[in-house]
Amino acid sequence: MTAALRAEWVKATTLRSTWLTLLAYVVAVAGIGVGVVASVGAAEAAEPDYDPGTIAFYGLNFGHVAVIVLAVLLTAGEYARQTVHTSLVAVPRRGRFLAAKLAVGAVLVLGTAAVTAVATLLLTQAVLGAPGVSLATPGMLRATVAAALYPTLLAVVCMAVGVLLRDQAGALGLLVPFFFLLSPLLELVPGLQRAAVFLPDRAGAVAVRLHSRPIDVFGPVAGLGILALWAAAAVALAWWALRRRDA
Amino acid sequence: MRDRSAVIEVRGLTKRYGTVVAVDDLTFDVPEGTVTAFLGRNGAGKSTTLRMLLGLDRPTAGTARIGGRAYADLERPLRAVGALLDSSAAHPGRTARDHLRWLAASNALPAHRVRAVLDLVGLREAAGRRVRGFSLGMRQRLGIAAALLGDPPVLLLDEPVNGLDAEGIRWLRAFLRGLAAEGRTVLVSSHLMAEVARTADHLLVVGSGRLLADTPLPAFLAEHTVGRVRVGTAQPERLRGLLLAAGATVTRDDDDGALRVAGVDAARVGAVAARHGVPLTELGADVRSLEDAFLGLTAPAPEAAA
Numbered sequence: 271m272t273a274a275l276r277a278e279w280v281k282a283t284t285l286r287s288t289w290l291t292l293l294a295y296v297v298a299v300a301g302i303g304v305g306v307v308a309s310v311g312a313a314e315a316a317e318p319d320y321d322p323g324t325i326a327f328y329g330l331n332f333g334h335v336a337v338i339v340l341a342v343l344l345t346a347g348e349y350a351r352q353t354v355h356t357s358l359v360a361v362p363r364r365g366r367f368l369a370a371k372l373a374v375g376a377v378l379v380l381g382t383a384a385v386t387a388v389a390t391l392l393l394t395q396a397v398l399g400a401p402g403v404s405l406a407t408p409g410m411l412r413a414t415v416a417a418a419l420y421p422t423l424l425a426v427v428c429m430a431v432g433v434l435l436r437d438q439a440g441a442l443g444l445l446v447p448f449f450f451l452l453s454p455l456l457e458l459v460p461g462l463q464r465a466a467v468f469l470p471d472r473a474g475a476v477a478v479r480l481h482s483r484p485i486d487v488f489g490p491v492a493g494l495g496i497l498a499l500w501a502a503a504a505v506a507l508a509w510w511a512l513r514r515r516d517a
Numbered sequence: 518m519r520d521r522s523a524v525i526e527v528r529g530l531t532k533r534y535g536t537v538v539a540v541d542d543l544t545f546d547v548p549e550g551t552v553t554a555f556l557g558r559n560g561a562g563k564s565t566t567l568r569m570l571l572g573l574d575r576p577t578a579g580t581a582r583i584g585g586r587a588y589a590d591l592e593r594p595l596r597a598v599g600a601l602l603d604s605s606a607a608h609p610g611r612t613a614r615d616h617l618r619w620l621a622a623s624n625a626l627p628a629h630r631v632r633a634v635l636d637l638v639g640l641r642e643a644a645g646r647r648v649r650g651f652s653l654g655m656r657q658r659l660g661i662a663a664a665l666l667g668d669p670p671v672l673l674l675d676e677p678v679n680g681l682d683a684e685g686i687r688w689l690r691a692f693l694r695g696l697a698a699e700g701r702t703v704l705v706s707s708h709l710m711a712e713v714a715r716t717a718d719h720l721l722v723v724g725s726g727r728l729l730a731d732t733p734l735p736a737f738l739a740e741h742t743v744g745r746v747r748v749g750t751a752q753p754e755r756l757r758g759l760l761l762a763a764g765a766t767v768t769r770d771d772d773d774g775a776l777r778v779a780g781v782d783a784a785r786v787g788a789v790a791a792r793h794g795v796p797l798t799e800l801g802a803d804v805r806s807l808e809d810a811f812l813g814l815t816a817p818a819p820e821a822a823a
Contacts (some may be wrong), residue, residue, distance in 0.1 A: 272625075273622060273623055273624060273625045274595075274623060276622040277620070277622040277623030278619075278621070279622075280615065280618050280619035280622050281608075281611075281619045284611050284612070284615035284619070285610050285611060285620070286606065286610060287610065297690070351608055351609065352603065352606050353606055353607065353608050355573060355602050355603075355606050356574070356602070356606040356607070356620070358573055359571050359573070359594065359600050359602070359625075360594070360620055360623040360624060361623050362571075362588055362589040362591070362594055363589065376776045425613045438613075440562075452604075453758055462641040514575075516568075516573065516574040516575060517568075517574065
C-alpha cells in the first residue's frame with residue numbers, strides 16, 4: 271500500500287495540471303473572498319442575517335470548479351490517456367489502486383484547502399476591519415476547519431464519479447454544472463429547499479455557516495457527516511465498478 | 518541447464534463481448550527462456566489474450582497464469598513480469614523520467630533502475646522531456662524501458678514493432694534475442710507475422726480467437742518455406758532458364774526483379790549458378806513466402822451463417 275501511495279503521489283505531483291488547479295483554487299477562494307468582503311462586506315455585516323462564515327468563504331463555490339477539474343483529471347484523465355492500463359499493470363489490486371489514488375487526491379486538496387481557509391479568514395477579516403471576526407469567535411474555528419474538509423470531501427465525491435464515468439468530458443460536464451449551478455439554485459426553489467440541503471455541496475456549505483438558516487434541518491457537524499456519507503457511497507460505487515469492469 | 522518448464526500457462530481462455538467471441542478456448546504454454554511469437558492479423562485476439570494475462574480484462578472462461586499464479590496475485594508484479602501494452606500508455610504531460618519514477622515507486626524498485634533502463638533503450642538524452650514531444654518510436658522505447666524496469670524474468674510485449682523504423686526493428690530483434698539469451702521468457706505479439714517470426718524460437722498463430730499453430734520456428738519454416746528460395750542476380754533471364762532446366766518453378770518478383778524459386782533448395786540454386794558462372798547478389802529463404810504462408814494460415818474463415 272505504501273508503494274501504491276508513493277506511486278500516486280509521484281503521478282499527481284509530476285503533472286503541471288495538478289499545481290495549476292490547486293493554484294486556481296487558492297486564487298478563487300481567497301481572491302473572491304477578499305473581493306466580496308471589500309465590496310459588500312461592511313453592508314452585509316450590518317444585515318440581521320449576516321453570517322461571517324458564508325461571506326468570508328464566499329469563494330468556495332468558485333474554488334470547487336478547480337477541485338472538480340483536479341479530481342476529474344486525476345481519475346477520468348487516466349482513462350482519457352489509457353495510462354490506467356499502465357497503472358493497473360503496476361498495481362493490479364484494484365482496491366489498492368483506488369484507495370491510493372483517492373488518498374493522494376484528498377491529501378493534496380486538504381493541504382491546499384486548509385492553508386487557503388486560514389489565509390482567507392485572516393485576509394477577509396483584516397479587510398473588513400471593525401466588524402471582523404477571528405478564529406477565537408465562537409464557531410469560527412469550526413467553520414474554518416469545515417472550509418478545509420468540505421472541498422476535500424467534495425474532491426473525493428468527484429474522484430469517485432471520475433472513476434465511475436471513465437470519461438473526462440462527461441465527468442466535467444456533469445459535475446461542474448451540477449455543483450456550480452444546479453445545486454445552489456435548487457436550494458432557492460421554495461418546495462425543494464429542504465431536500466436540496468442534503469445534496470453533497472449544500473450539506474458541506476451548511477458546515478461553513480456560523481448560524482443556521484430556517485431551511486437547515488441539520489447542524490454544521492451533521493452537514494459534514496452527510497457530505498462524508500455521499501463520499502463513502504460514491505467511493506463504494508466506484509470500487510464496485512472498478513473491480514468488476516475490464517480496465 | 519534450464520528446465521524448459523512452462524512460465525505462462527493459458528488454459529481454455531475465452532473472452533466474449535456479447536455475441537462476439539474475441540478469444541475462443543485458447544490453450545497454450547510458453548516455455549521458459551524462449552522468445553515466443555504470438556502472431557495473427559489485427560483483431561485476431563492477441564491483445565485481448567495479453568490483457569487477460571495481465572489481469573486487465575476478466576476472462577469469460579478459462580485461466581491465464583504466469584509462474585503458476587494469476588497476475589493480480591503477484592505482490593510486486595513488475596519484478597515478475599514486464600509488459601508493453603501500447604505506446605500511448607504514458608501521460609503526455611509527464612517527462613520520461615517521471616513516468617518511470619512513478620512506476621518504480623509503485624513496486625518499490627530502487628531509483629537507479631530508472632537511469633539503467635533509460636540508458637538501455639537509448640533515451641538518456643530525452644529523459645527530461647515531456648512524452649508529448651516523443652516520436653512513436655521513442656514512445657515504444659519508453660514502453661520497453663518501463664517493461665524492463667523491474668528486471669523481470671518474463672516479458673509480454675504487445676506489438677512492439679509498431680512505430681519502429683527499419684533500424685528500430687533491427688534493434689528490437691537483437692534486443693529480444695539478448696533477453697532470451699539472458700534466460701528470460703519473452704512473449705511478443707505482432708500482426709507483422711514474418712517480420713517477428715524470424716526472431717522467435719516458437720510460434721503461436723491465432724485467427725478469430727482460435728489457436729491455428731503452436732510450433733517451433735524450424736518446423737514451421739521447414740513446412741512453409743522448403744524449396745522456396747529468393748535469388749538476386751544481374752542475369753535473371755539466364756539464371757531463370759538454367760533453373761527451369763533444373764526442374765524448378767521460377768517467378769519474377771514484381772517489386773525488385775529478384776527470382777522466386779520453388780521446387781529446388783537454396784543449395785541447389787547456388788550450385789547451378791556456380792556451375793554456369795552466374796554471379797548472385799542474393800540467395801536465401803523466400804521470406805515473402807513466409808508472409809504468404811501466414812496470410813494463408815490466418816485467412817479469415819468464411820462467415821458462419823448467422
